Structures are given as structure tokens and as C-alpha cells.
Amino acid sequence: MTKEETLHLAKLARIELSDAEIDKFTTEMSAILEYVSTVTDIVGDDTLTAPQVGAKYNVFRKDEVTNEADEYTADLLAEMPQTQGRFMVVQKILNPDA
Amino acid sequence: MYTITELRKKYISGELTPTEVFDTALAAITAKDAEIHAFLAVFTDARSEAEAATVAYRKQGADTPPLLGIPLAIKSNILIKGRIASAASKILENYTATYDATVIARLRAAGAIFIGATNMDEFAMGGSTENSAFGLTRNPLDPSRVPGGSSGGSAAAVAMGIVPAAMGTDTGGSIRQPASFCGLVGFKPTYGAVSRFGLIAMGSSLDQAGPLTTTVEDAELIHSIISGADEYDATTITPDTYGDVAIKEKYTFGVPRQFLTDGIDADVLATFNAHVEALAAAGHTVVDIDLPIFEKGLAAYYIVMPAEVSSNLARFDGMRYGLSSSGDNLLDVYQKTRANGFGKEVKRRILLGTYVLSSGYYDAFYGKAELVRAKMRAELREVFKTVDVILTPxxxxxxxxxxxxxxxxxxxxxxxxxxxxxxxxxxALSFPMGTVVREGIELPIGVQYIAPHGGDARLFSIGKKIYDERR
Structure with missing residues (x-):
């Protein structure tokens, strides 16, 4: 692992890292990745031929409304960091000056 | 503290009331928890439920729900409507649950009283409860030591005698290891036996909720209430999913001797060996088994789990709930919120998960790890043809x-x-197999009994005979 790789991962994961964190994670991740690479020793060149599914698959329930209108609206709005009436406020995505 | 079963009898006979027990528990929290810090929140207002339960016992006695008036502590990654569910993370510090988890709804319907939310490693990532954003929890048996984790607060709450039982979650040992460290019974059900609806997700293909108790009988009681198919979790199983796993008088126990060599404490190994010899002396059959893939599970786990963590925790973006840090633009809000909201172990695992899922590494890491997992299941299927239960510390x-x-x-x-x-x-079921002495203090250690898929009842049956009857 290089610092650049750690920085790239942080970007993909949407986490801002301090310089100290970048150094620390780069060292630690190298050791962890070396250890987990031993999975190859266990299974060799084999690859998974069929997708693995759990004990159950294709489990459905009826597509129906299970709550009253507005039953949860106030509670959910109360959790939002910023609201305007019944709307959640988020940062502008498009920059008109760009 | 009495067991759930004992409390229930005393409630019915009138020897004790839920209000008295609730007040005693609150007093114990005040007296002991400043040092231990098992609880992140205490629900003093739940006293009204204890009072109602007291009235109900007076009027209806045994004709009341099975957990009526039983105080329980709940790990803070399990949603209780109207209560903060922080998962011990700053990013959810002020998040109030808007609905009950299925396990909570079922415990509530059975009459249980939730007395508080317990401390844990942030998002259940850790084995010591040192990773909590709100300060660590100490082991009540030796406060200079950790209680284990990630359900360390739940374990400490029971070990202090504040509650007869607590709920935990287990993704890689987070119920069983704290049970071992605190001298308790801890149970990780068959995947799918208990609904994950309303648990704050860590590794969705691994997570299960289960009890921490002082007897196997109590663990079985709680499991019987929280388990069962749930239409809100498509991975929940029904009794016919795996079929019957027989309960017997005498069992064949498999011991993976090769696995018990490196990095295991000599006293733990000696206690384990004595435990196994006692099983043989009691007329059970003990055989050595070889589990080459199972032994290498840890490496595969630290690929599969972070991969699922990085996906599951992508939802914490500072938009709909939880912490939100201000930034110049949307991306900046995401990056600052997650930088400020997550602790170092959580960041480490998200980065690791992002790595093993990224293009070019997916096949080498995630693909191989899932293959290890498939081969491990096949290995266990073979072994369980000849042994009933696998034993490890x-x-x-x-x-x-x-x-x-x-x-x-x-x-x-x-x-x-x-x-x-x-x-x-x-x-898998963990219960105490003995103690080892460190610095003059007796520290408990647990033994793990592992059954085939759907063998939960077999483990309870064995545990009640081997542990409860000799307690």
C-alpha cells in the first residue's frame, strides 16, 4: 500500500483523512492485506463457479401499504439535519458558475 | 441477581414485584455503573411499565406474558422506538429510532422492560468495547480489564447483576467472547433464526442477535421469543429450512486439535482439555477432527466483513439522519460528515472493504474469501456426518x-x-468452563459448542445438562 492508494480509497469511501491518518492506515492496511491474502493459499487458483446464495432466496411479501399516511412523517423529518417544511434540505449539486 | 426463571416465579408468588426489581436495578446502576460504564442511556421512565406489570401479576398471576416485568439491557445497535440508538458512534449520537426492531417488538409483546441501552464497540467493530465513541466499558470482575466486545456493555450489565439478561449482536463473536470474558452464557443462533430487521447493520450475511444470560435455560427462553420467520427480513428461516437436528442422550463431540496450537493461552488450553475429558468421562464420545478450512476462517472473515461494512455504512451521509458536518458542496459534506462521525476502527474497516471490492482486487480478495466460505460449509457438512457438536475454547x-x-x-x-x-x-453457544487466575483474580473462560445449521435446540439441551445443572 502507498499513501496515494490510501488517499484514493478514502476518496471512494467519501471519508476525509488527516495526514496522520493516511500514514497510520497505510502502514496498518499493508499488514492486514498481507494477512488476508492467505485466502489464496487455502483455495489456490479455484474460483467461485456459481453465485453463493443463502438458505432462502426469492422471498417476497405483498407489495402493499402497511402504514397510515403521515404515520412516520414527523418522526422522520425530526431526524433530518436540515428541513424546509416537508422537505429535506441538501447542498446544491449543480454549480451555475462552473 | 436472580435468573429470569427465578424472577418469574417470585413475581407470580408475590414474593417480589417488578417495581421492586426495577428500582433495585436502577439503584445498582447508580452505585456501580459510574466505574464500569455498561450503559449509554438509562430509561428511568420505564418504571411506569414496571408498575403496570406489578398490577398485572397481582390480578392475573401466572396468566401473564412470559417475560412480564423482566428488566433487560439492550445493546445500542438494536432499535427501540423513541430511544436513541447510537451504535456507540458519534455519527448516530442523536439518532432516535422511529420503529422497534423485530426482536424488540417480540420482547415487548412478551412483557419485557427495557431498562437501558448498553455500550459497545462502535458499530459492533471490536472485541473489547474500547472502540466506543463514548468511552470504554470495564470488566466488572476486574476493572483493569476489558469486558470483551463488541457487546461488552450488555455483558457487563449482566455480570454486575443489574439485569438477569441482555441483548447483544454477534457478527464474528460479539456475544460469545464477552460472555467468555464476563463468566456468562452467550448464544449466536443459526443465521436466519432471528430477524435482523431493526439492527444497525454491520455485516449482513453474518449478523445475528442473541442473549447474554447467566443460565442456558434463560438463553433458550429469550431465543424462543425472539426467533422465527419475519416478513421484514427475507433471510429468516423456518423450522423446515434445515429440518430436525436430533437431541440425544449421548453425543459425539469433535475437537479440532490442530487448531488448538498457536497463540492459545496455556491455562485456557488446559481448562479446555479438562472440560473435554469430563465429557468423555460422562459417557460421551470425543474424537479428534481436522478442519483445515475452518481454521483459516479469520483471513476470509477480514475480507467478507469489511466488504459488507463498507457497503452498509455508505448510508451514513449526513443527509437524512445523524450527524451532518457543513461543507462547501455535497461531496464535501459527505467527506467531512464521515470524517467527523466515524472512529478509527470503523474508518479502517471501511477502507479495507473498499479495497477488497475495488476493480482489480475483487476476484483476488472478495471472490476468494467467498470461495473459502463455500468450502468451509462443505467441510462442516462432512464433519457433521460423524460428529454432533464441535468444541473449541x-x-x-x-x-x-x-x-x-x-x-x-x-x-x-x-x-x-x-x-x-x-x-x-x-x-454456537458459549458458557463458562472454568477460571484462570491472573494477578490474584479469578477470571472466567468460556467453551464454545458448535452445532450444525438448525441445531440451536441441541445446544440448549446440552448446555442445560452440562452447565445449568452444575452451576
Missing amino acids: TAPTPAFKIGEQEDPLAMYRQDIFTVPVNLAGVP
Whole structure:
């Protein structure tokens, strides 16, 4: 692992890292990745031929409304960091000056 | 503290009332928890439920729900409507649950009273409860040591005698290892036996909720209430999913001797060997088994789990709930919120998960790890043709000192015996097998009983005979 790789991962994961964190994670991740690479020793060149599914698959329930209108609206709005009436406020995505 | 079963009898006879027990528990929290810090929140207003339960017992006696008036502590990654569910993370510090988890709804319907939310490693990532954003929890049996984790607060709450039982979650040993460190019974059900609806997700193909108790009988009681199919969790199973796993008088126990060599405390191993010899002396058959894939489970786990963590925790973006840090633009809000909201272990695992899922590494890491998992299940299917239950120590050491495990890899090795169980999805029960003395203090250590898929009842049956009757 290089610092650049750690920085790239942080970007993909949407986490801002301090310089100290970048150094620390780069060292630690190298050791962890070396250890987990031993999975190859266990299974060799084999690859998974069929997708693995759990004990159950294709489990459905009826597509129906299970709550009253507005039953949860106030509670959910109360959790939002910023609201305007019944709307959640988020940062502008498009920059008109760009 | 009495067991649930004992409390229930005393409630019915009128010897004790739920209000008295609730008040005693609150007093115990005040007296002991400033030092131990098992609880993140205490629900003093639940006293009204205890009062109602007291009235109900007076009027209806035994004709009341099975857990009526029983105080329980709940790990803070399990949603209770109207209560803060922080998962011990700053990013959810002020998040109030808007609905009950299925396990909570079922416990509530059975009459249980939730007395508080317990401390844990942030988002259940850790084995010591040192990773909480709100301060660590101490082991009540030796406060210089950790209670284990990630359900360390739940374990400490029971070990202090504040509650007869607590709820935990187990992704790689997070119920069983704290049970081992605190001298309790801890149960990780067959994957799918208990609904994950309303649990704050860590590794969705691994997570299960289960009880921490002082007897196997109580663990079985709680499991019987919380388990069962749930239309809100498509992975929940029904009794016919795996069919009957027979309960017998005498069992064949398999011991993976090769697995019990490196990095295991000599006293833990000696106690384990004595436990196994006692089983043989009691007329059970004990055989050595070889589990080459199972033994290597830890490496696969630290690929599969972070991969699922990085996906599951992508939802914490500072938009709909939880912490939101201000930034110049949307991307900046995401990056600052997650930088400020997540602790170092959570960041480490998200980065690791992002790595093993990224283009070019997916096949080499995630693909291989899932293959290990498939082969491990096949290996266990073979072994369970000839043995009924697999035995290991629950953890390689007794409770370690606070601050002792600095290196993340060394900490991960704590889970060597427990994580393969989650990868395979089989059930496992941990209960105390003895103690080891460290610095003049007797520290408990647990033994892990592992059954085939759907063998939960077999484990309870064995545990009641081997542990409860000799307690």
C-alpha cells in the first residue's frame, strides 16, 4: 500500500483523512492485506463457479401499504439535519458558475 | 441477581414485584455503573411499565406474558422506538429510532422492560468495547480489564447483576467472547433464526442477535421469543429450512486439535482439555477432527466483513439522519460528515472493504474469501456426518488488560475461534468452563459448542445438562 492508494480509497469511501491518518492506515492496511491474502493459499487458483446464495432466496411479501399516511412523517423529518417544511434540505449539486 | 426463571416465579408468588426489581436495578446502576460504564442511556421512565406489570401479576398471576416485568439491557445497535440508538458512534449520537426492531417488538409483546441501552464497540467493530465513541466499558470482575466486545456493555450489565439478561449482536463473536470474558452464557443462533430487521447493520450475511444470560435455560427462553420467520427480513428461516437436528442422550463431540496450537493461552488450553475429558468421562464420545478450512476462517472473515461494512455504512451521509458536518458542496459534506462521525476502527474497516471490492482486487480478495466460505460449509457438512457438536475454547485468552491490544491484527486474532461460525452460519453457544487466575483474580473462560445449521435446540439441551445443572 502507498499513501496515494490510501488517499484514493478514502476518496471512494467519501471519508476525509488527516495526514496522520493516511500514514497510520497505510502502514496498518499493508499488514492486514498481507494477512488476508492467505485466502489464496487455502483455495489456490479455484474460483467461485456459481453465485453463493443463502438458505432462502426469492422471498417476497405483498407489495402493499402497511402504514397510515403521515404515520412516520414527523418522526422522520425530526431526524433530518436540515428541513424546509416537508422537505429535506441538501447542498446544491449543480454549480451555475462552473 | 436472580435468573429470569427465578424472577418469574417470585413475581407470580408475590414474593417480589417488578417495581421492586426495577428500582433495585436502577439503584445498582447508580452505585456501580459510574466505574464500569455498561450503559449509554438509562430509561428511568420505564418504571411506569414496571408498575403496570406489578398490577398485572397481582390480578392475573401466572396468566401473564412470559417475560412480564423482566428488566433487560439492550445493546445500542438494536432499535427501540423513541430511544436513541447510537451504535456507540458519534455519527448516530442523536439518532432516535422511529420503529422497534423485530426482536424488540417480540420482547415487548412478551412483557419485557427495557431498562437501558448498553455500550459497545462502535458499530459492533471490536472485541473489547474500547472502540466506543463514548468511552470504554470495564470488566466488572476486574476493572483493569476489558469486558470483551463488541457487546461488552450488555455483558457487563449482566455480570454486575443489574439485569438477569441482555441483548447483544454477534457478527464474528460479539456475544460469545464477552460472555467468555464476563463468566456468562452467550448464544449466536443459526443465521436466519432471528430477524435482523431493526439492527444497525454491520455485516449482513453474518449478523445475528442473541442473549447474554447467566443460565442456558434463560438463553433458550429469550431465543424462543425472539426467533422465527419475519416478513421484514427475507433471510429468516423456518423450522423446515434445515429440518430436525436430533437431541440425544449421548453425543459425539469433535475437537479440532490442530487448531488448538498457536497463540492459545496455556491455562485456557488446559481448562479446555479438562472440560473435554469430563465429557468423555460422562459417557460421551470425543474424537479428534481436522478442519483445515475452518481454521483459516479469520483471513476470509477480514475480507467478507469489511466488504459488507463498507457497503452498509455508505448510508451514513449526513443527509437524512445523524450527524451532518457543513461543507462547501455535497461531496464535501459527505467527506467531512464521515470524517467527523466515524472512529478509527470503523474508518479502517471501511477502507479495507473498499479495497477488497475495488476493480482489480475483487476476484483476488472478495471472490476468494467467498470461495473459502463455500468450502468451509462443505467441510462442516462432512464433519457433521460423524460428529454432533464441535468444541473449541470461545476465546484464546481470558479478558485482557485495557489498552493491551494496540495492534489491530493482534486484536482480530481474538476472534479466531468465533468468526468461522458466522462465516458458515451455524449456531454456537458459549458458557463458562472454568477460571484462570491472573494477578490474584479469578477470571472466567468460556467453551464454545458448535452445532450444525438448525441445531440451536441441541445446544440448549446440552448446555442445560452440562452447565445449568452444575452451576
